Amino acid sequence: MGIFDGMMGNASEISASDAEKEISELLTATEKVEHAYKLIRDLVIFTNKRLILIDKQGMTGKKIQYHSIPYKSITHYLIETAGTFDLEAELKIWISGSSTPIEKTFNKQLNIYHVQRVLSDYIG
16 A cells, blocks of 8 residues: 555555564464455454454554454444545444544545454354
């Protein structure tokens, strides 16, 4: 993914092995990355045990926030597809105990239906 794609908000799927290298210190001995998506510097990672949202902050991206969500904590989610004039697709995830969803925005270049299918496989 080029810098221009990142600035335009184009999300892309990255290989599970690349994502696993980036978060190897976070994974348990029996945990494996199965799907990963990159949006600019942020990552959305699906492992066999949980969803990990990675938010790289600041100019250098050295400050990183890791949000670990066990699949059993996801109560429901919503996808909103990109329209003709609205160029972004959205994913909203509600976690038990929180009334405010976690929101991720994707460019319509990424198939939001694929992301939804992956999420459904894990929480269903």
